[in-house]
Amino acid sequence: MYRIGELANDFKVKSDTLRFYEKHGLLTPSKRSDSGYRLYTEQDKKTLSFILRAKTVGFSLADIHELLSIEVDKDNNACADVKIVVDAKLEEVERKIAELNHFQQSLKQLSDACCGGPGSAAQCTILEALESDVHNVQPEHHHCLKE
Amino acid sequence: MYRIGELANDFKVKSDTLRFYEKHGLLTPSKRSDSGYRLYTEQDKKTLSFILRAKTVGFSLADIHELLSIEVDKDNNACADVKIVVDAKLEEVERKIAELNHFQQSLKQLSDACCGGPGSAAQCTILEALESDVHNVQPEHHHCLKE
DNA sequence: ATAAACCTTGGATGTTAGTCCAAGGTCAAG
DNA sequence: CTTGACCTTGGACTAACATCCAAGGTTTAT
Known part of the structure; x- marks a missing residue:
C-alpha cells in the first residue's frame, strides 16, 4: 500500500x-x-x-x-459495442505507429546527415527529410545523405 | 496559393x-x-x-x-548541437513506438476476446491485456483468449 | 452596386490538464 | 507533547491550445 x-x-x-x-x-x-x-x-x-x-x-x-x-465480459451482451470502441482505438494506435515510423526514418536521416562524416551534409530540414520517399531513395538527388 | x-x-x-x-x-x-x-x-x-x-x-x-x-547545414558548426536535439527526439519517437506496439498487442487481444467466437471471453480489461506478457502467453492461464 | 462570403486585427472566452494555497487533521521521532 | 513531514478538502490559479466575437475591409456573383 x-x-x-x-x-x-x-x-x-x-x-x-x-x-x-x-x-x-x-x-x-x-x-x-x-x-x-x-x-x-x-x-x-x-x-x-x-x-x-x-x-x-x-x-x-x-x-x-x-x-x-473497457470491460470484455462474457456475460455482457453489449460486447459488440465494446468491440467497436476497441477496434477504433486499435486503428488510432496503428495510425500513430505509422506516423512515428515515418518520423523515425526522417530523424535518422537528419542524425546521419548531421556531423555524419568528414564532409557533413547539405542543408536539410525535417520537412525535406520527411518528403524524401524512404522506399525510393536516389542518393545522388537526395538532399540529406552524408557527403 | x-x-x-x-x-x-x-x-x-x-x-x-x-x-x-x-x-x-x-x-x-x-x-x-x-x-x-x-x-x-x-x-x-x-x-x-x-x-x-x-x-x-x-x-x-x-x-x-x-x-x-532543425536545420542541418554543412557550413554550420553548431552541427553537434543539432545532432543532440535530433537524437533526443529520435529516442523519444522510439519510446513512443515501443509504447504503441505494446498497446496495439493489447487492443488486438481485447478485440479478439470480444465477440471472438461462439463462447466469447472471460472478463478482461486493457490493463489485464497489457499485463499479459505477449512473448510468453500460456493460453490456459490467460484471461483474454477466446473460449 | 449590393448581398454573401470571404478576409483583417485585437481581445475575450473556453477546454484540458494540471498546480497552488489555506486551514486543518495525522503520525513518527526526539 | 511538540516539531516536521505527511495527509485531508475546497477553491483559486495557471499554461497550452485553441475558439469566438466585434468592427471593419475585400471579393465575387448577380
Missing part, C-alpha cells in the same frame, strides 16, 4: 495530479486509511503507469478513461 | 488555429495578397501537415517548433 506522496514520487508526478485523476474517474485508490489517507495498491500503480504511458503517445484523459473502462 | 479558409477546410481545422500557429511561429504563410490576405503555398501545406501529424503522436507545439527549426 502506497500513500499518495509515495506513489506520486515514484512516478514523478504531483500528489495534486493523482487527486485530479481521481476526481475525473481515472484512478481511485483502492482503500482509505482510518484517518482518511488514500492508499494505493499494486494494481493502482499499474493503472497509473498505464495512464502516464497512454498520455505520452497522445491520448487525452478522456480517451484514457474510455480505454480503462 | 491557398487562402486561410481553404487551407483550414482542407485540414479540418479552424482559420483561427492557423492564425494561432502563425502567432507562435509554427506556420507563417509565405505571402500576403495586396489586400493583406494570407496566402499559403504547397510548402506551407506540408508544414501544416507535419504540425498536425506531430500533434497526434503527442508532441507539444513547443516540441514541433523545435523540430521545424
Whole structure:
C-alpha cells in the first residue's frame, strides 16, 4: 500500500495530479486509511503507469478513461459495442505507429546527415527529410545523405 | 496559393488555429495578397501537415517548433548541437513506438476476446491485456483468449 | 452596386490538464 | 507533547491550445 506522496514520487508526478485523476474517474485508490489517507495498491500503480504511458503517445484523459473502462465480459451482451470502441482505438494506435515510423526514418536521416562524416551534409530540414520517399531513395538527388 | 479558409477546410481545422500557429511561429504563410490576405503555398501545406501529424503522436507545439527549426547545414558548426536535439527526439519517437506496439498487442487481444467466437471471453480489461506478457502467453492461464 | 462570403486585427472566452494555497487533521521521532 | 513531514478538502490559479466575437475591409456573383 502506497500513500499518495509515495506513489506520486515514484512516478514523478504531483500528489495534486493523482487527486485530479481521481476526481475525473481515472484512478481511485483502492482503500482509505482510518484517518482518511488514500492508499494505493499494486494494481493502482499499474493503472497509473498505464495512464502516464497512454498520455505520452497522445491520448487525452478522456480517451484514457474510455480505454480503462473497457470491460470484455462474457456475460455482457453489449460486447459488440465494446468491440467497436476497441477496434477504433486499435486503428488510432496503428495510425500513430505509422506516423512515428515515418518520423523515425526522417530523424535518422537528419542524425546521419548531421556531423555524419568528414564532409557533413547539405542543408536539410525535417520537412525535406520527411518528403524524401524512404522506399525510393536516389542518393545522388537526395538532399540529406552524408557527403 | 491557398487562402486561410481553404487551407483550414482542407485540414479540418479552424482559420483561427492557423492564425494561432502563425502567432507562435509554427506556420507563417509565405505571402500576403495586396489586400493583406494570407496566402499559403504547397510548402506551407506540408508544414501544416507535419504540425498536425506531430500533434497526434503527442508532441507539444513547443516540441514541433523545435523540430521545424532543425536545420542541418554543412557550413554550420553548431552541427553537434543539432545532432543532440535530433537524437533526443529520435529516442523519444522510439519510446513512443515501443509504447504503441505494446498497446496495439493489447487492443488486438481485447478485440479478439470480444465477440471472438461462439463462447466469447472471460472478463478482461486493457490493463489485464497489457499485463499479459505477449512473448510468453500460456493460453490456459490467460484471461483474454477466446473460449 | 449590393448581398454573401470571404478576409483583417485585437481581445475575450473556453477546454484540458494540471498546480497552488489555506486551514486543518495525522503520525513518527526526539 | 511538540516539531516536521505527511495527509485531508475546497477553491483559486495557471499554461497550452485553441475558439469566438466585434468592427471593419475585400471579393465575387448577380
